[in-house]
Amino acid sequence: MTTAESGSFSSATLEEYLSLIDELLAQPLPEANFDDGTGCGGPEHRVCILRASQEFWDDDDGEAACEAEAELRACLDALIAALTARWGEPLVVDLLPHLRAGLEGKAVSEPINRLSQLAGSMQAWPHRGPGRWLGLAIGQGDKELPLELLAAVGQTLALEPSMPGRS
Template sequence: MVTQPETPGAGLTCAGRLTMLTAWPPKNNAPSLRICSSSPSRRSTHGRETDPAVRATTCGVLQASQDFWDDRGEETVEAAEQEIDTAFQKLVAALTARWGSPETVDLEPYLWTEDPAPEPINELCQISGQMLVWRRPDAGRWVALAIGQADREFPIELLAAVGAAPVP
């Protein structure tokens, strides 16, 4: 679950392998967002990523609903979808304010290719049908958001990814 920091400049820790940091409160009412890997197993003692592949790509869950093993009722699922969509829309607004309008990328073709798709696209296409992508040509990378669910009993997840692989 993503929560607002209590002190200015505090970070937000999210579920999964990503940490979302914000400058709080935003300057000039413009949202500020930074996504970075927080995988401790591949960090050096100085906090810098040591594996070049990890520096270039990462994917993680920012927020997840409850699972649906015990209750798959329509009201329960709709409430979970609404909660995740609200968080998704807030992040879309923050990233759009910073980097402009995103591109929608269909992930289904990656799921059915003979060769595995490059990461993090491969991970995303397993649980989501599309992603919104903000390209960062100055950094040679892109940032993406997606909503996905591995199967109907699993949680609905808000996912963020950073990648360097070409995206059509």
């Protein structure tokens, strides 16, 4: 899988992203941790960067970041609509409690730990495939870094009702 660069969003792009998501759900989870230009993963998870904006080092007024966020939001909304038609309404998962827990030294499962460091919330569909869930979010490591449209697959246990942050 490769990172899709910024550009126009079309129905062909939507189909490409849906195909990548289907592939994420179908492939085995990695045996060892990895982190490369396409995403990251490990024995219980995988995160794929579906689309990334440019960096914002010279975006003093924030205009480029706002435009990029709007573009990624349109992509995210189209994906949510398509996946909702397939699987029903997603859960909205507040990632802030997981970020706080991690900062307090508590164990936070992956990919929730990674996503909580990049995004405030995600849309998630539990039980997609054998013992897995799918999550979508827009994240950013820092204000100068690219915004990223992320798709994450994890073990079902990561979204059990007893976990804080589920809404």
